[in-house]
Amino acid sequence: MDDPTTMTPALEAVGLGRRYRGGWALRGCDFTVPTGRICGVVGPNGAGKSTLLALAARQLTPTEGELRVFGEAAGSPGQRARVAYVAQDKPLYPGLTVTETLRMGRELNPGWDQEAAQRVVDQGELRPKARIGSLSGGQRTRVSLALALGKVPDLLLLDEPMADLDPLARHQLMGTLMSAAAERGTTIVVSSHILPELDGVIDHVLLVQRGGIRLAGDLDEVLDGHRLLTGPAEDAELPADLVVERRVGGRQATALVRTAEPLEGRWEPDGRWESERPSLEELLLGYLRAPADPRPGTTPADDHHTDHEAAA
Amino acid sequence: MIEYRIERRSGVSTYQQIVQQTKQALRLGLLQPGDKLPTAREVVELTAINPNTVLKAYRELEREGLVEPRPGLGTFVRRSLARPEAAADGPLRADLVGWVDRAREAGLEREDISALMASVLEQRFDTGVSPATPN
Numbered sequence: 463m464d465d466p467t468t469m470t471p472a473l474e475a476v477g478l479g480r481r482y483r484g485g486w487a488l489r490g491c492d493f494t495v496p497t498g499r500i501c502g503v504v505g506p507n508g509a510g511k512s513t514l515l516a517l518a519a520r521q522l523t524p525t526e527g528e529l530r531v532f533g534e535a536a537g538s539p540g541q542r543a544r545v546a547y548v549a550q551d552k553p554l555y556p557g558l559t560v561t562e563t564l565r566m567g568r569e570l571n572p573g574w575d576q577e578a579a580q581r582v583v584d585q586g587e588l589r590p591k592a593r594i595g596s597l598s599g600g601q602r603t604r605v606s607l608a609l610a611l612g613k614v615p616d617l618l619l620l621d622e623p624m625a626d627l628d629p630l631a632r633h634q635l636m637g638t639l640m641s642a643a644a645e646r647g648t649t650i651v652v653s654s655h656i657l658p659e660l661d662g663v664i665d666h667v668l669l670v671q672r673g674g675i676r677l678a679g680d681l682d683e684v685l686d687g688h689r690l691l692t693g694p695a696e697d698a699e700l701p702a703d704l705v706v707e708r709r710v711g712g713r714q715a716t717a718l719v720r721t722a723e724p725l726e727g728r729w730e731p732d733g734r735w736e737s738e739r740p741s742l743e744e745l746l747l748g749y750l751r752a753p754a755d756p757r758p759g760t761t762p763a764d765d766h767h768t769d770h771e772a773a774a
Numbered sequence: 775m776i777e778y779r780i781e782r783r784s785g786v787s788t789y790q791q792i793v794q795q796t797k798q799a800l801r802l803g804l805l806q807p808g809d810k811l812p813t814a815r816e817v818v819e820l821t822a823i824n825p826n827t828v829l830k831a832y833r834e835l836e837r838e839g840l841v842e843p844r845p846g847l848g849t850f851v852r853r854s855l856a857r858p859e860a861a862a863d864g865p866l867r868a869d870l871v872g873w874v875d876r877a878r879e880a881g882l883e884r885e886d887i888s889a890l891m892a893s894v895l896e897q898r899f900d901t902g903v904s905p906a907t908p909n
Contacts, residue, residue, distance in 0.1 A: 500824055500826075521819050532793045611905065634820050634822075636822035637819045637820060637821065637822040639822075640818035640821065640822055640823065640825055641818050641819040641825075643818070644813075644815040644818050644825035644828075645815050645823055658782065661782055662780065662782055662788045662822075662823045662824060662827070663822065663823065663824055664824065665824050665826055665827075724798060735825065745909075
């Protein structure tokens, strides 16, 4: 694989913000997704995940800051050919048949791979002459993914792609996506709130919360930078600025702690404490459950949640 | 060709599972020197895991001298871990089959047998007891 440091990142956000009539959906976002990664965009409903993907797909323009896609700050015809986007509502022409939809894909896309698209449709046993309007939600998802993969993109943006699929179809399609990534080094950015679906799949993570980026980076580095501690509740005097989330059940306390800065000298867990590397799900749930935003440097006094603050 | 089975909730990392299953196949002689491992693309198509995980596991096996990549061709087994003494038609296996059958006749369940086996293994290996030599 090429040295990622010398390659233009697939996505690079600088001070990215987007405002709708109702307020800021995203603000003050800075992050990078290196090329060739499989990046999970996670966070609660309404956090700004879909806005982020639509900005990357150039379906929306930023209100402030910018989002570079393969180094370009704005959409261009060249870039449009390299990026495929499957939106949550999966817009397709209901009057066309499955075959006609794929033919349209072929005519619109110079690098079209009919075999790749056909395979996705065949795997779902879709009738070629079935009209899109007569298909179930899961079947329409399949056609949308077939169109996206047939385009042979360098960047594939998927907004909650698996939500209406049964477990078998989910596994098949995730396998197909991973195989495209293995074969062509496709960068995949996929949003989901079904966390187990992403376990073992993603190697990069963007945690979006209240319109801001709460956590971003290489998944292994992020996991290595945290510990899940379990120990006696009466002895849980952990440095507050490093604790992401802490729960007490009976006599036992569990805490998700940032260890990027070492705990040594500040707090020593004794033999009664167990310390382990969190799983992806434990890490994300810890952050999602945490009511406040205990970033280093913030004091409880300025922990009021304005959009501004969450996005800083 | 080996087919990996990935258990997502096992607590063992995905890449470790691939390393362990490959070694297990090498021990049982299901993979032999010269055999080709599946490509990353083939593995991820079936298991829906991240392709970088497969490559990481193969690099680990390579570091241990068990497999080697041949550019443009794939990854091939260099060395077997099979022991002739443990072969399917060997006397040690036959002894063990006989013992397991006796344990079942005595009413032990699968879990009882594997707990007993684990406990004896621990006792014989971890306490420094060396095998008794016949005299």
